Structure formats: structure tokens, C-alpha cells
Amino acid sequence: MRTAEIAQRYLDYFERNGHTIVPSASLVSDDPSLLFTVAGMVPFIPYLTGVVPAPYSRAADVQKCIRTNDIEEVGKTPRHGTFFQMLGNWSFGDYFKEGAIRYAWDLLLSSEADGGLGFDEKDLWVTVYEDDDEAESLWRTVAGISPDRIQRLGRDSNYWSTGQPGPAGPCSEIFFDRGPAYGIDGGPATDDDRYVEIWNLVFMQYAITNVRSKVDFDIIGELPQKNIDTGMGLERVAFLKQGVENMYETDQVRPVLDRAVELSGRRYGAVHDDDVRFRVVADHVRSSLMLLADGVTPSNEGRGYILRRLMRRAIRAMRLLGVDAPTFPELFAASRDAMKAAYPNLDAEYSRLSAYAVAEEETFLRTLASGSTILDLAVATTKDAGGTSIAGADAFLLHDTYGFPIDLTLEIAEEAGLSVDRAAFDTLMQEQRSRAKADAKARKRAIADHSVYREFRARGETAFTGYTDLETESTVLGVLVDGVSVDRARQGEVAEVILAETALYAESGGQVADKGVIVGPGYVLDVLDVQRPVPGLISHTVEVRTGEVGVGQAATSVVDAANRRAAMQAHSATHLVHAALRDTLGKSATQAGSLNRAGYLRFDFTWGQALSGETRSEIEEIANNAVRDNLEVTTRVLSLDEAKELGALALFGEKYGDTVRMVDIGGPWSRELCGGTHVSRSAEVGLINLVGESSVGASNRRVEALVGADAFRELAAERAIVSQLTSSLKTPRDQLPARIADLTASLKAAEKKIAQLESKALGERLPQLVAAASRQGSYSVVAENLGTAASADDVRTLALQVRERLGADPAVVALGAVVGERPVVIVATNDAARGAGARAGVLAKTAAGILGGGGGGRDDLAQGGGTDAGALPAAMDAVARVLAGA
Known part of the structure; x- marks a missing residue:
């Protein structure tokens, strides 16, 4: 039985039994205390808590969920996945325990021919809360299950709450027994690998307070309205009904795993570690695809960081499987084909989704290359200092700032004969997690007060x-x-x-x-x-x-009428710019976010490269032509399905109700779902002036514009600047670009000439520097502050020349100079000096530390820098003192 068919049977069953079928909410949760929809009940929280009256008394749904708190377990067990689908049926003050138990048991045991799921009663076990006599009695009388297949468990297993004061209640879970090949006998209380939980029935009947922990709280009475919240894991049911070993081998996930096998040339089922990696790839690629489809894009914070982490774990797993080349074009296409029957939008929007995936993979492959360079420097520095372990802070920096996986750091360090201070790394990671948890807890407290x-x-x-x-x-x-x-x-x-x-x-x-x-x-x-x-x-x-x-x-x-009018202008202008972008770039340039306030708009859209000046001008012209044409702006309230049939554009990840407000500008030319305020005709926008275009992430661009009077004031200011330039340069306006280009070329030529003279003057100091060599310990040392220099390259060239003149005896040259207002230090050592123990990288780092910066490099040549140019003499003295004491 395919996964999509299981979901449809579930919905059909509950629709026949009087439930309203509710579409899945977005993976992006409306709850500000949550990054994602982490459980099937999240979209129903306002109804379950009574904050918002439920629009129906009973409902059923298939809810998309993302949960990453067990990400390290993905691939290792048959049931852990980051993306999963939760089948749920809900009662808001309607039926209670008896109804929930009756529906669950009937659907599970009814034959497939009758629309049920066709489970055998002998394979099912039930758990109830240890004090819930009513639930146990109902399982015996309503479901007819044998008492020896019912087990009582404590609060840690069979009691539900939000973790905050409010509604709570006991729950009852249904388990499938996979048989003695998977573990010992004795029911769910003994082994959760053999006994797989497939359905949880939550009986929300109490109010709790003084919540001290998951199992420690005070029950203050029964709720005036008792609710039912049930959740059945679609992936778990699918792998049981399809007769496979785990959720990664079901029809919606296995195609990605198989494609990874083909790309790697390795066999699934041969090596345990490889099998885990194949499953990680299959899970993470599907999760990433679903997040992209709900409007999440890769970034370094929040939801985008989670998506980026999933993608990079998949790339890393493919690397460990021996594949260094890009794989996302193949893997994401496989996931799309596996999921599109259940989610047709994946096929329709695939060009947008794949653009993000491909760009992220390209970026991370470059990150791996640059991270390796940084790690190589850390390895060299550690060895120069005589160490055997890379600092935990360095490993954490690579992980946190560059996205460089810790296991890759460990692998490269081991190849270099070093270890990593894993304890220090883990401490820093724990501190980061603690900060994140504290932030999440603060957000959760805020939302709890709703x-x-x-x-x-x-x-x-x-x-x-x-x-x-x-x-x-x-x-x-x-x-x-x-x-x-x-x-x-x-x-x-x-x-x-x-x-x-x-x-x-x-x-x-x-x-x-x-x-x-x-x-x-x-x-x-x-x-x-x-x-x-x-x-x-x-x-x-x-x-x-x-x-x-x-x-x-x-x-x-x-x-405030004036502010509202300007905000309406900006919001309508946003729609015009969106339509102009799609006219110019094509339908794949879709909205990824926006901000509009009085006189200003910011519009983010999916696109993989910077816009040329000509393209920007074309977009601006199309938008302003729409203003000139005085197009009618109309709004209609209609059903979501009607709006989609009319081609209305919706913001990815936005949550819409059954009825929506559709805004047309010029009929279908600009047709979007929008609850904002708008002008009545496009001419009221006044003027749109695109003032900026930039990148806001892989495959995401941003345009900014001023609107109305603000746009006019900006153009007037630019006109004043042009007038001032024409007067100062005594050049007609149409000749200004050529005149400025000539002046710029002359300036560059003069700067080049000055640099050449400075370089020549620096080179003429060679004999003087050689003569300044002094004896420091075993070394002939030149440690001099040169003053200013045109470039670090000039200082490096001079240092090498001085080293050459000092001959074959142990010699060290350290030259400092101010380049572009910042101090630079170059250190060079010859073969004899290195044989005596001098290391240029260590010396450069010593000098740079005094300058308030950092440095390092090879044993023979290294560079450092900092911020305190006045400390150059002290930095040179420090190098000499180190050598004197060596």
C-alpha cells in the first residue's frame, strides 16, 4: 500500500464519519515560539487551548512536520526522520475517549477492501496512563482487546502537555509488534525497536499549573471542554504496510536512496556505516525539498540555518560515500518524483526549488575547499607550536562560522597526525545550545501568555x-x-x-x-x-x-491619512514591481518576501544572479508604464481554489484560509492574494524609483525602491548633484561620464607612479638593512620598521632580498610597515635558521599579537597584521627578543 494511498484512506474514513478535512498547514509555524510545525497538533493549538473558537467540532488532516532534535539518530533507527507526516483526527468538545478508541480500532482492523488499513489484531498492543482506568476499560469493552495486551505506563510515556500551564491529559498509544526477530517479548514496555508506536490518542481533559518538569506539575481540575488530539505517523504505518525494514525504504523515500547508491557505486546493505549515510541522504534531501516548497531558503540563522544544516549533512554524507562532485540535481529530482503524487506543487514549482538546492550545494562545495585551507593553517600553526591537538575553539570556528562539519575536521586532523580538543569543542557547542534553548524558552513563555x-x-x-x-x-x-x-x-x-x-x-x-x-x-x-x-x-x-x-x-x-496613503502607494508599487520582474525575467522570478512602508518598498525574489543595469532600467520602465496607464485596482473575496484557478500568486509559506482576498491591477497582469491596503488606480502610486539591487543569499535577490513623493525627492537630489558636477568640472551633463572616466584614469596613473617610486625607494634601502643585521642568540637578525610601504608585496620582496644577502649562516628577517593605514609584518627565515629552530609562522604570529591582530604561514615565509600601527617598533623588538632567547 503506497504512502499516498494510506493517507487518502485515512482522510476518507474520517470524512465518512463526519469530520471536516483540513489541509496541511505550512511547515513554517505561525507560533513565534516555534521555528517549524513540529507536531500535528501545532496548527490546532489555538482551538485546543480555547484561545480561538474552533470553526468545526471534529476534523481530520495530514500535517507536514519537521523535527530536528533527534537529527543525530537519523539513519540509525527505523523510525527517526526529520520530515514526517502526521495523520490526525480532532474533536473539540465533541466525542471523547470512547469515540477516539472506536474510530482508531475500526480503521486499523477494517479490511483493505472495505477502505481500512487491514492490520491484524494479534499484532497490536495498547498502552494507557497508569491511573486511567476509564481508558483501559474502554479498550476492553469497545475494542475488545485482550487485557494482557494492554500495559499501563507512567507520566513520562503516557501523559501529554505543552510543558506550560494549561490543557493536558493522559494518552493511549497503539503499538505494532514486528515479531521476535526484532527484540524480546513482553510488550511496548520492554523494547521500542520490536514494538513500534503507530498511533497516539491524547485525551485532553485536565488543566495543569505549577509545571516543574514534564512529569512534575499540579492538576487543578477538569477542562470545561474536553478535546481529542490523535496522531498516527504516516511513515511508520507505510513501512509496516509495505513490508520494508524502515521508513527510509518506503516508496516516498527509497528512490532518493537508490539514486545515491547509483551515484556512489556502493551497495546498500553491505556496510553499516554506508547504510546510515544513504539513509541520511534520503531523509535530508526530502526534508530540504519540502522546506524549500514552503518558502524556507538557506541562510545562517533561524529556519534557513536548519535547512542549510540538512543540506550540508546530505552533501557531507555523499562525500563520505566517495562522491565529491555535485549530486543535488539528481537527488532532488528523485525526491520530487517520489513526492509529487502527494504534493503536486513540487512538480509545478521545481525550477524554483532546484535553483536553491543547486546553488547551496555549489556554495558548500566551495566552503569545503576554503574550510580545508583554514584547517590546513590551523594544522601548520599547531605543529609550529609543537602541539599535537588542534584547539577546540578553532574547530568550533570552522563549524559555526564556515559550516565546516566537525567529523571532517577530525578526519583531516587525523590524516595530519593530530587530534582535536573535542572536549573544548563540545563545551562551546553546549554553550551555544544553551543560549539557543534559553532564547526558545523565552519565546515560549511569551507565547504561553496568549x-x-x-x-x-x-x-x-x-x-x-x-x-x-x-x-x-x-x-x-x-x-x-x-x-x-x-x-x-x-x-x-x-x-x-x-x-x-x-x-x-x-x-x-x-x-x-x-x-x-x-x-x-x-x-x-x-x-x-x-x-x-x-x-x-x-x-x-x-x-x-x-x-x-x-x-x-x-x-x-x-x-494617519497621509501615512496610510503613502503606505498604499508603496504596497501597490510592490505588486507592480513583482509583475514587471516576471515580465522581464520570466515566471521563475517569484516573491520570497517583501516590506512596504510609506514611501519605500523592498522586494525579495528568486533569481540566481545580479541584474544588469539594462535589466533594472527595463523593470523600472515597465512598472512606471503601468503607473502611467492608470490601471484599475480591484479586490475580490473568494475561495482559495477559485483564486488559484484565476492564476493568483501566493507568497510561498504564507498561510491562507478557505476564503482569500485577491488584488488585481490591470486585470490578470498583476493578480495576487493580499490582505494589504491599496490605491484605487495605479496612477495614484505616482512614481517608482529603483534605488538598489543586491544579493540576500544563494538564488535570492532584493530590489529596493522609493515611491511617490520620496521617489521624486531622490531624483531631485540626484539632479542637484549632477548640476553641481557639471558646474565644478565645467562639463556638459551628457559628457560627465567620459570626463569622470578620464579623471579616474589620470588618478590611477598617478597612484601607480607614486607606488613605483615608493617601491624603488624601498628597494634602495637593501644595503642599509643588510648592514643593520645584529646577532641575536644563534641568529643574524634584521628586525626593522620601514615606516610606510605601497604594498605588502613590496615588503615581502625586500625581506626575501635581505635574507638572500645575509648568506648561509642562520638568518631571520622581520620587516614591518604601514600599508594603507594598517600595520603589516613579513618574516623570512633561511634553511640554517629553520634547522636551528626558527619558524617564520610563529614569529609572525608573535609580532601580530602585539599589533592587535593575527598571523601565521609557512616555516620559511609568513605574514601578520593588526590594527595598532604605533606598535610596530615594539613588534620588531619582540621578534628579536624571541630569537635572542631561543
């Missing part, structure tokens, strides 16, 4: 009137100070104010929040920010300018 919004959201959604009105009369529903609901806020206080209706736009879709005020009887509030803390609720952060505001008072939200 329960304060429950009573306000329960009254319905905040009505936004700002599409048509700039002032709206309403009522104060709530006032919060420092996250606590209060009855009023007084003059000078900063508070959150929640209204029943508002004309003020809450930040979303790239558009910043409105500016404005809220006024009422005896008070004026300056609006500092407007946000949606939970779906459907708008909250205004305000400073009380005069008076005091209290719950129940009348309130009028007033939008």
Missing part, C-alpha cells in the same frame, strides 16, 4: 474597517498592561488596547502597521503598533497621551 486573549477572541473576530474607512467608532473590549488584563490605563502608560472594530491596519503581508490615534471621552492614545497576537484578533499598542482609558468606554480609531 491565553490572556482568550476572553476577547471568544467575543468574535475584530472587525477591520480600514479598507473603506479612516475613522471607526467602537468600544474598548480590553486593556492590557505588561501582559496582564486590567480595567484601565493612565496617562504616560504603554498598554495594549483591544477594540471591537478598528480602522487601523495590523502589520501583515509585508505592510507595516498604520500610524494614528485612538480617542475617546477624556483620553487620547498615540498608536505605537498594531498586531494580530492570535488569529482574528487585532491589538493596538498605545501610549496614553492624556486622560485614562478603561474597559467599556467608547473609542474612535483614527488613521
